[in-house]
Amino acid sequence: MSLMTILDRVADVPTFDKVLDPARRAVNAVLRPQAFKDLLHGTWLGHPLHPVLVQVPVGSWVSAGLLDAIPRLRPAATVLIRTGVVAAVPASLAGAADWSEQAVGVRRLGAVHAVANTAALGLYVGSLVARGRGRGTLGRVLSYTGLGIAGGSAAIGGHMSYAQSSGASHAATAARALTSDWIDLGPLDDLPEGRPALRTGKGGSIAVPLAAVRRGTKVDVFIGACSHLSGPLYEGAVEDVRGRECLVCPWHGSAFDLDSGAPRRGPAANPQEKLEVRMEAGRVMARLPNHQR
Ligand code: FES
Structure with missing residues (x-):
């Protein structure tokens, strides 16, 4: 053995x-x-x-x-x-x-x-x-x-x-599975204001969860699996944490800066992978930045 x-x-x-x-x-x-x-x-x-x-x-x-x-x-x-x-x-x-x-x-x-x-x-x-x-x-x-x-x-x-990925970024692992380039996340108007919504991208034959947060006409899109232990960020909440608007994980309360994905409150130490976003005829398009692919 x-x-x-x-x-x-x-x-x-x-x-x-x-x-x-x-x-x-x-x-x-x-x-x-x-x-x-x-x-x-x-x-x-x-x-x-x-x-x-x-x-x-x-x-x-x-x-x-x-x-x-x-x-x-x-x-x-x-x-x-x-x-x-x-x-x-x-x-x-x-x-x-x-x-x-x-x-x-x-x-x-x-x-x-x-x-x-x-x-x-x-x-x-x-x-x-x-x-x-x-x-x-x-x-x-x-x-x-x-x-x-x-x-x-x-x-x-x-x-x-x-082997147990205790300190690894689970978001980075999920991001590597993403095979789509630009992902169509649907119309801007379908996204709720000020709270995360679940969207998905393709990861081969599986769907990679994404968390999309709309604030007015601005949309921030993250890998949906929390970098700490893969908690469902799309079921989290938007809160002010230490003076920054953050996406808060529902599992252990890690908070990620909506603008950068940097952790503002633990237990997460790794940042949350963030996608770049563009609008196309009223639809939200997102993809991983080059350095993450
Ligand atoms: S899984 Fe998100 S804070 Fe632990």
Whole structure:
């Protein structure tokens, strides 16, 4: 059985859901207000923040492992381990923020990822204590053990990202399926004012949902699957969020700027794919901009 199959099986096991649900509520209670949580999601960056932040502890700890193999460089290894321990704190907070807004299978695997990371962090802290007391051999045993666990945990995180699409833009995936060039969305007058309407484009033999929002004679058209977890944006609402008119997802409340598609409120960190629009004899025509095709 491959590692990927094992991880997929773990994601199907509901045994610990009774623990995970309160843990999720606790994360949501602690990571407040919403602006703080959005900071951790990376909504301001237009990219998930967690994978950016984890570069520091992972890089520091791997480098420390190499330096520890050369006796005269061991003091530098200690500095890197300390750097990784400090950097692991914001990385963990960002991971917890994302974890709390994921689907149940990702949350199960994410819990394993978090437990393994916590164990690795504890081992590195223990290693620093041992090194500080002059017990270098013990310190190296603890840090190499921590590195092994952190490496295994990174593989789980990779599976969550690549196989379970936990940080991917689901809107970008839907946009890639769109095979139509200019799509006829029907007469402008058929679109309701100030709320999204469902329209579709062709994606081979399937229909790709679009969300069209009319404001007077202006129409903004987005891929209908929310970039966060594919929620139906065409069933959302138009609201003022942080001073901008936004299309708000009905599933977890992510808000996307109607003018640009940029996320204004999380949990979405990725922008929402927006189509270019032109009018043709009173009909609304839309297509993906060149850079998205
Ligand atoms: S699917 Fe989660 S906010 Fe849209």
